[in-house]
Amino acid sequence: MEAQIPVFAIVGHPNKGKSSIVSTLAQDSSVSISPLSGTTVHCRTYPMQVDGKELYRLVDTPGFQRARAAMDWMQRHSTSASDHVEVVRNFVEKQRNHQHFISECELLTPILAGAGILYVIDGSIPYGPEYDAEMEILRWTGQPSMALINQIGKAEFFEQWQQPLSQYFKIVRVFNAQTASFDRQIQLLTGFSELSDDWHQPLQQAADQLQAQRRQRMNLSARCITEGLVNMLQASETSNLGNKDDQMEIDKAAEEFQQKLIRMENRMRSEVESYFNYHRLEREEAALGIASEDLFSERTWKIFGLSRDQLVTTGMIGGAAGGSLLDLGSGGLTMFLGSGLGAIIGGASAWFGAKKLIGTRILGLPMGGHQLVVGPITNLNFPWVLFGRAVTHLQLVSQRTHAMRDQLQIIHSTGSDIVSGIPSAQRREIQRIFTGAAKGHAVKEEELSRLVEVIVSLVAKNPDSSKRDESP
Amino acid sequence: MQKHSLLADLVDIRDQIARDRETSREQLQHRDRKIGLEYDRPLSAGVTRLRCWINVIRKQEGLSSSQVSSGIKAQQSINIVVTLLWLLGAICGWILTQTVLFYDGNQPVNIISALLVLVCTQLFTLLLLLVFSLLGLPGVLRSLSVFNPAALLLGLLKRINSDRLEAISKLISSTDITGTAALRQRLIVYLAQHFTVALNLGIIAALLYLVAVSDLAFGWNTTLDVDTHSVARWLKGISWPWHSLVPAAVPDIQLVETSRYYRLQGQLRNGDWQAAQLGSWWIYILMCVLVYGLLPRILALIISGVQYDRAVSGAMTSASGANQILARMSSPLVSTIAEGEDDSAITRNVRPPLTKRQSGRDLPCLVIEWSEAHSNTDKMTAVGIEPLQIFSAGGHQTLAEDRNIVVHISSHNPQGVAVVVKSWEPPMLEFLDFLRNLRQRLDKACPLIVLLTTISGEQVEGHQLESWEAGLADLSDPALYVEPL
Structure with missing residues (x-):
């Protein structure tokens, strides 16, 4: 027979962060978290599956509402300590169809089915006698249990809680659902195996898989950032100008280009967030500011679809080819002067003659015209600004827990703190990639991979992640 | 299952990645992991795995035989371009040879000019391509592409508003960060080799035709004081590659001396018109075209074909989103979120709010x-x-x-x-x-x-x-x- 998978019922007083803990551990932002009591009235399960195979399951339960009354019922129906589990079972069976103890029946059902108990209290408020009945009922179920001290507010009453909790629970852990780092979450998960030896292997397997998933998320996010950055560095907008001095047209094109960059950055942000299961995360971030002098507006013209430089090169090659015939005809006596002169004449003709062709029409089609090219941005700091913003965002998203429901506030520093974390040799290498990309050169796969490595290492060594861990 | 070309797979993969942007990440993970578990061989190359992926997707999407994917359309466009280039090349080769080898019986065909036009020009352009490719001067190559018939044809394609041509037009105009720029360059070089091979075949066909249906006489002349022995040595040197294989195509000193003529005298150096002997140069020209024209171009076609395939493969693996596909296929699908909609919470009935107590006496x-x-x-x-x-x-x-x-x-x-x-x-x-x-x-x-x-x-x-x-x-x-x- 297949061994039963570990199931953990998250139980406790209403509004003490049960749903927050589930939200963080299940990395699920869809969990309803409300300051109003009794928001959760039914159990909701969160299976942890790897390729469809369930390794453990979390059950979010409604909070106790009438614990004293339930305890009173149980005490009245119990004759000795040996019948406690049976009494609890009878209570659930008898009261299941009555509204009065709906929350108690709902939360006790998975426990009676074999779930381990994770009893959640808020360590930022003092202990009160109203909790005793709840803890006593849980003890009566006879299931392995652990107390989790969550911290919703700022105050700390951990010491006050230690004594009552240790009377009912062998294991007491501190876990802040709002700020717990990923390592801390994994530590808590593997800690659940202390409740039963049988749960050690599936929980360890689950922890390994979650860590692998985390690594992959980081890599994919860094890849997304890398591709997004290069795309933004290479971005440009070309539009045909009726009049090369039309300032309104120029301003409009510059504005459209800026909006394009902002859209590209937002798309990059959303994709990174989706890797971490955030789908509608509200974000507050200073808009990407680009100085107009960095936009590199270039008014140029094209003939036969060739830029001025291309046209000159083409003219030079054509001239050189003609000159070389002269050289060949003279048997080399002209010492390749023909080729050289031809190239100069061809190039010069293209340079000076081309302007005259603008406005000329052949069969009604224009030969050339003025074009406005906005971007790519050539300011050397621009790639680093983008880089710093993207890395900061990834750091915040990767450290955020799903219990947090506020806006993601991205406060950017100058970016120098991020850049200073990169060894100078690596910084030069990245600068070279950025410069190449801004010039429109294709970025090699190895270069992209290097950038991915740098981003992942920068996020991994962020000092904030260690500060957020609490000691158990 | 229909076998698709690399290019067709590349275009379809890019299309599918674009379509996938409208699908949730969870759905994509489920779909791709399923494909990964059923069909994928994680140790194979990224290109093989991506091609396997797109084949399964095509099957899942139920693309009927009457429907043609963008990839197929792109490949068909390329096939059309190749066919046109072969035709164009062969015609150009034919016309060029007819022009260069024009002989009305008055003056013999200048063998040096014929070699310059039919062989040296090709060698020169091949050399240019080699040098610029090795030096990595994409800008110069882009400028040179004005003279490239393949680039001209592709440029024309971009301007034709046809559903069939849209895919290839989109591909060559796209600005993907890696791969695509190299692909565009490789595609043009590869297509150009089709043209030049056809050009050489056209030259050979026209030469053989002229030899078969008319009498040709070749000669050489110069104003310079050039020693005939030097010219003979030079021409013999050129024929070194085939000298043992086709000895008849190696000019001897007597033929070189005989073929020299002066227009003023209107006669050959030796004064004898030996038409049959002067006509024997054709085999030398044929071998020159074969060895220095056709053969290098066939080699260039093969090499550029391999490079083009590599560029397509490179563009496939470096396509934005391809990495994510491979990751989704090979990584276990880890899910921690709740199943189904959240019905655990109640919706509170709206009750009238509590009234405020009136302040007054205690x-x-x-x-x-x-x-x-x-x-x-x-x-x-x-x-x-x-x-x-x-x-x-x-x-x-x-x-x-x-x-x-x-x-x-x-x-x-x-x-x-x-x-x-x-x-x-x-x-x-x-x-x-x-x-x-x-x-x-x-x-x-x-x-x-x-x-x-x-x-x-x-x-x-x-x-x-x-x-x-x-x-x-x-x-x-x-x-x-x-x-x-």
Whole structure:
């Protein structure tokens, strides 16, 4: 027979962060978290599956509402300590169809089915006698249990809680659902195996898989950032100008280009967030500011679809080819002067003659015209600004827990703190990639991979992640 | 399953990646992991795995035989371009040869000019391509592409508004960060080799035709004081590659001397017109075209074909999103989120809000401390409540003790009852039961005031007050009030 998978019922007083803990551990932002009591009235399960195979399951339960009354019922129906589990079972069976103890029946059902108990209290408020009945009922179920001290507010009453909790629970852990780092979450998960030896292997397997998933998320996010950055560095907008001095047209094109960059950055942000299961995360971030002098507006013209430089090169090659015939005809006596002169004449003709062709029409089609090219941005700091913003965002998203429901506030520093974390040799290498990309050169796969490595290492060594861990 | 070319797969993969942007990541993970588990061989190359992926997707999407994917359309476009280039090349080769080898019986065909046009030009362009490719000068190559028939044809394609040509046009105009730029260059070079191979075949065909249906005479002349022996040595050197294979195509000194002519004299150097001997140069020209024209171009076609395939493969693996596909296929699908919609939460009925107690003279009240919440006489007085007697309920009290308190308080027929509760705890149903019992025993108009205390005397937080107001509103009691203490 297949061994039963570990199931953990998250139980406790209403509004003490049960749903927050589930939200963080299940990395699920869809969990309803409300300051109003009794928001959760039914159990909701969160299976942890790897390729469809369930390794453990979390059950979010409604909070106790009438614990004293339930305890009173149980005490009245119990004759000795040996019948406690049976009494609890009878209570659930008898009261299941009555509204009065709906929350108690709902939360006790998975426990009676074999779930381990994770009893959640808020360590930022003092202990009160109203909790005793709840803890006593849980003890009566006879299931392995652990107390989790969550911290919703700022105050700390951990010491006050230690004594009552240790009377009912062998294991007491501190876990802040709002700020717990990923390592801390994994530590808590593997800690659940202390409740039963049988749960050690599936929980360890689950922890390994979650860590692998985390690594992959980081890599994919860094890849997304890398591709997004290069795309933004290479971005440009070309539009045909009726009049090369039309300032309104120029301003409009510059504005459209800026909006394009902002859209590209937002798309990059959303994709990174989706890797971490955030789908509608509200974000507050200073808009990407680009100085107009960095936009590199270039008014140029094209003939036969060739830029001025291309046209000159083409003219030079054509001239050189003609000159070389002269050289060949003279048997080399002209010492390749023909080729050289031809190239100069061809190039010069293209340079000076081309302007005259603008406005000329052949069969009604224009030969050339003025074009406005906005971007790519050539300011050397621009790639680093983008880089710093993207890395900061990834750091915040990767450290955020799903219990947090506020806006993601991205406060950017100058970016120098991020850049200073990169060894100078690596910084030069990245600068070279950025410069190449801004010039429109294709970025090699190895270069992209290097950038991915740098981003992942920068996020991994962020000092904030260690500060957020609490000691158990 | 229909076998698709690399290019067709590349175009279809890029299309599918674009379509996938509209699909949720969870759905993509499920779909691709399933493909990965059923078909994928994780150790194979990325290109093989991506091609396997797109084949399964095509099957899943149920693309019927009558439907043609963008990839197929792109490949068909390329095939059309190749065919056109072969035709164009062959025609150009034919016309070029007819022009260069034009002979009306007056002056022999200049062998040096023929070699220059038919062979050297090709070698020169091949050399240019090699040098610029090795030096990595894409800008110069782009400029040179003005003369490239393949680039011209592709340029024309971009301007033709056809559904069939849209895919290839999109591909060659795209600005993907890696791969695509190299692909565009490789495609043009590869297509150009088709043209040049056809050009050489056209030259050979025209040469053979002229030899077969007309008599040709070749000669050479120069104003310079050039030694015939040097020219012979030079021409012989050129024929080194085939000198043992086709000795007849190696010019000897006698033929070189015989072929020299002066236009002023209107005769050959030796003064003898030996038409048959002068015509024998054709085989030398043929071998030159074969060895220095056709053969290098066939080699270039093969090499550029391999490079083109590599570029397509490179563009496939470096396509934005391809990495994610491979990751989704090979990584276990880890899911921790809840199954189905969240129906665990209730939607509260909207109740009329609690009314505010009118401030005025102090209201004498019996006070109940619920679950050991501490009352504060001074603070109660400050909010207009005069505490008469204090009782305890909830917490460690039994339900029977709570009931006794209710009976005891109602027996006093009080003017008001204040219940002090902890603001940081939510209003539990147990507490609402207690209030309900109390109200049943009290006069309906007797004010029942719930006073919220705080942990250290600070202000009650807004969400706490809101929570209590919402919870107590469920009792629909017009004489029930909630106030911070």
